[in-house]
Amino acid sequence: MTPSRGRVRAAALVVAALACAACGSSGHKQAGHGRVLRVPGSYKTIQAAVGAARPGDLVLIAAGVYHETVTVADEHTGIVIRGLDRNHVVLDGQNQLGDGLDIHADGVAVENLTVRRYLVNGVVWSPSSEYRGGEQLQGWRGSYITAYDNGLYGVYAFGAEHGRFDHVYASGQPDSGVYVGDCNPCHALVRDSVAEHNQVGYEATNASGDASVLDNVWTRNRVGVEIDSLRKEPGFPQQGSTLTSNRIVDNNDRGAPRAEQGGFGAGVAVNGGSANDVADNLVSGHSEVGIVVLDSPDSAATNNTVRANRLEANATDLALETQSGLSQGNCFSANQAPGGGLRSVPSRLHALTGNSCGHSLTIGHERLRLLPAPPQVSYQTLPAPPPQPNMPAAATAPAQPAVGAPERETAG
Template identity: 40%
Template sequence: MKTDQVVLRGTDRNKVVVDGEFRRGNGITVTGAQSVVENLTVRNHLVNGVLFTGVTDTQLQARGAGGAGYDPLDTAKFPPLKGFRASYVTAYNNALYGIYAFDAREGVIEHSYASGHADSGIYVGQCRPCSTVVRHNSVEHNAVGLEVTNASESLHLLGNTVHGNRVGMTLNSNDLEALGPQHTAVVVGNRVTDNNDGAGPEQAEGGYGIGIGVGGGSRNTFARNLVTGNRAAGFLLQDVQGYPVRDNTVHGNRVRGNGVDLVLGAAGAGGNCFAGNAERTVSPGRTAGTARCGSGGYALAGGGRAAEVVAPPGVSFRRVLPPPAQPQRPGTADSAPVPAKGLPGTVRVQDFPLPG
């Protein structure tokens, strides 16, 4: 029986451990509305660490709840989970995703850590409107640090540290999940650095050395992000699976010291705007800006390429080194539980500056 408003809290984030021992599938599966997982560690599972989902079919959950290998889920049969929160969770060395919100809305993922995942550390997929905030998390040594697929509208990725993955952050559209194409996410104040990891699992599509990738996403906003040290590209925007990348705004970021700072690999410009990013290298060259770009804005012609890099072989998710101890949830272990009601609340994008 499904129960709503469950708060699952560890008394010690680093000592309360849900260990799959590389034998069990999902660590914690949440299908009850307005439920919370906080202040604990989940590791060594053969599918996901923590899964928030409206998918109640246990066979589908065992396969990951969303993604490749089956047709897009029927959103009428499996209405989204409404209300979820992950706070101060450590997820490492799970086969696919660390913290995975799929077919779920009205949530927050915050102050959490994820490493050693062969898909992504934190994932938000198949929601519209998502009404979800992903903030103040740290992801490293993953194939992809932070991933969004077919997740659109009222989705904010704020103040995260995305460092030392093979690919830092991706916003994707595809036909493996419902609700494509992806659009209108807000990505602000994130630190996306040195995503050239040789000590984590390989990315399934071979991606490596990319800071922020947009595959077929549209009308997304990227502002005040620090994107540096990514050997192939800082930003890489490209069409995928018949979904054009268009009308994205990349402004006021600091994008320097990457293989190529800004790359538009799409067949055409698609209305994407670039302005004030402190970039030094772009591919292909700049073209005239549009009215939507504003003063100093410009477009790229399309057909650009990232720098060529040789990706080192990845390692098994089982072999990624465990992380150091992570900060505890504030407050006492017996403080009153707070269910995930009314989330994400007021989102103050202005509180997330460009990282130093």
């Protein structure tokens, strides 16, 4: 970023912050400065309203089906794009358009609408290419979004810091329903969301530092949660995320579309990466494995902690697979199964690693027997999901741009 561009960007963020100066964690105080740009009342298209929006403005969309790709260019910082009715404000790509909402500006929040049938992503936050070279998008939020039957990801934050997904519902994506990637530190929160019938419910690739996934439901996907450390994507290596108090159940859905080389029947896969904390989750009903920590093709999984999870009815509850045959500082402790009958690979994983977090001990080279991936299912033919809950007071709630630290604010 050039200095002049940096000053412009900083000034825009200050304006957005001032516009939302009265927005506290309750989210119901008057914003003060922002205008309401109505679609289609004042603007025929969402794109037209976004193009006219200034920091602090609310683009408020009436019920209808909109066949648009909406691009939020980097100068439109600190705006809020909101549907009046989550289930009846629908952006529909008709399996012809690329992304639903393609956001390159800092501080943009998207709320209370549905995105479906786009060839790539439902909603994506990522820096514009001009910003690449290390600078990340600052401030993002997706709340009460329904994303279904899109060709890659449902909702997606890539190269973006300080953000939050809450009350998202994502289904029918042949890759991930919810994705956070390429950030360090992310300062990201994913909570109170649901993903089902995707290849992966929640995926985080190279998402490091202050990345919390809390109180979500990841169910009936092919794989529930995947935390990846991959060299071929920016932000490698991954370290330091938390996965806590999620309900991760029955991720063996043969009816979900699949991705290239995608897995099947796993609740949580920590694929490389370091110092991730997987704790206090319910992980149940998986035909392959409940929670597995393994080396990625690019990096060893080290110093990850899997603790105090409740595991039920998984073919194997816990697994640790390393190329070295050593625990590499990964540890499993205080996890519980009904009747105390934890099944692990290698067996006695608790006894081997429970008291050796951060230390490397011999565990051997025992491997899970991988299940073949069931045949592909076209994401373009899956049925629509049921209606999802609306955000409170969508018609009257003041605009709350994603400035400051959205990951710290109370969700909904």
